[in-house]
Amino acid sequence: MTDNTSPATSRAVDVVAAEPVGREIGRRLLITLGPILISLVLAGGVLVAVGVDPLAYYGLVVERGLLSPLGLQQTLTRMAPLLFIAAGLIVAFRAGMWNLGGDGQFLLGAVSAAASAPFLVQALPGWLALFAAFLIATAVAMVWSLVPALLRAYQGVNEIITTLMMSFLGVSLANVLVKLVFLDPGTTVPQTRTLAVADRLPRLFETTITSGLVFGLVAIVVVHLMMTRTAFGLRLRIVGANPRAAVHAGLDVPLLTVAVFAISAGLVGMGGAIDIIGIQGNVRADWNPAYGLAVIPVVFLARMNGFAAIGFVFLLSVLSIGGESAARRLGVPQHFTLVLISIVLITLAIAEYLDNRLNQARRA
């Protein structure tokens, strides 16, 4: 998949134009906030159509997701798994590989952690047990990405389709494992054994925020630095920019491809593990938060930049925690968050296009 309109190149051109700094920042703000406002209006139209007051909805989302102390803590906790997923997607997308199989990798990671952690805590000291469960989840997710990775590396099969298919498979397999293999015999609810709250990752200070948030932040910053500051990251970006040139530069493209998939899926699997050993404690049957798909637009919006992704993941968490409250209070299904993010993604892409056209016209 070659991406000719990569955001990186268009930004480089903008810098060459050497506008006054103030105007440049103002323009950036305009083409970012303008589309977001338009999206809020468009999505509000959907709410009006189904008979819900959009202002009441947005108000409730902001209040519950951002302003109320409890809501903000939930929002920050929600960020932990999402940051890992974003980190995993950034590695793949920057290397020009479309890992769209996040949901399967996430759930298999989560189920592996949920299945192993309650046993490991009995045998090992607490932190070591959690670390072991974390590693198991990572390894399982990595293995799950092996088929698409090998197919792309050695057979040239398009990874968009194979990762999607493996995702459908992974979600079903995770369900089968929960219902048949790792079922908790102690309850009638189909779910895995529950990791006691005391055995989970500690919370930060006196809050309910999981310390998984810190790990997530570290993961995404490390990934960002790896991709932008190391020789390995440069190699991956060369593969992403032009695989044929990468071959001529003497890079082992098939091996790097497999490595990219392993790192990407591993990070997504870590997100699943963090969600279990830090927050949920078990996996219920048919549980699929579909974080993998929701994070894809977020990573695009952040233009695959790790620091920008932190900001957008925060926004997604606010929308998703606030949206859960609004779902209970106003009866709007949570899918609304998905609709809003999709509209933002499309309007931002259009704004960027118009901005580029305008710049070209001015220069010509």
Place this chain on the structure above:
Amino acid sequence: MSGFLSDTFLAALLFGAVTAAIPLLLAGLGEQMSEKAGVLNIGIEGMMITGAYLGFVGAYYSESLWLGFLTGAVGGIAVAALMALLCVRIGLNQIVIGIALTLGLEGLTAILHHFQFSRSYPRLPAAEVTAIPFLSDIPVLGPALFRHHLIVYLAVAMVVVMVWVYRRTQLGLNLQAAGDKPAALDVAGIDVIRTRTVAVLFTGGMAGLGGAYLANVGAGLFIPFITNGAGFLGIVLAMLARGRPLWVLIGALIFGASLSLTTAAQVAGINIPTDLIQMLPFLAVMAMLVLFGRRASLPAALGIPYERGAR
């Protein structure tokens, strides 16, 4: 064990395979044209779910399946028009926009369904079938293959139409060129953008129709996320068929059979968890990709927006 192999059971299994194959066939034939013309249409899942929703709404309120097929196809075309505008005309990234359209429309149709139908979950009456004279009297095969809604025969006939379009018409050549060497088509005086737009709109119509069939005939109702990856399966079919419509039909029947096994096994009382059976079609896809993936050739300019004079 005799129950599993009885004639009626076998007929039901085959009937189910055809019913499950039709949406895949329509989506696959549609996607094939997009891919031929150089547009990787990831948004097809969004077009299908829109077709399923609008098709159901149309059929439910008008009490006519045909009107439902029409509204479904129009819905798919509307989404395709947006996709064509964004990805063909102004050249935005096809994968980004395709994913955005799919996610957004899955969410939107789920919300609309929630407010309209989630209390009552209305069903449509069973679709009336057209029995083909003589052929429908063949034991087992007759009821399985020749007693379907008229649209099924039309869908299969589309395979022949597509073969004719690709082999015998100017449009077919133009489509091929738009995917393999768009600049050459442009030099020949034919508008690449227009050719690709036609292909994407056709995909939307076929995907919308497939979605409408899935909801109205296959299920008899609309539920959120009902397409469950059928559009993506259509993409796989188009990839594996290498531009040949007949192979889309064969592939659709194979995937349809594995989907139909899901229900058949439950009917026969074989005690396998549904999740395990739901993996079957996707396992079949992966197996085919592993076996034949290397030969799944795609057009040279697939996924690359065409811009005149660009190097």
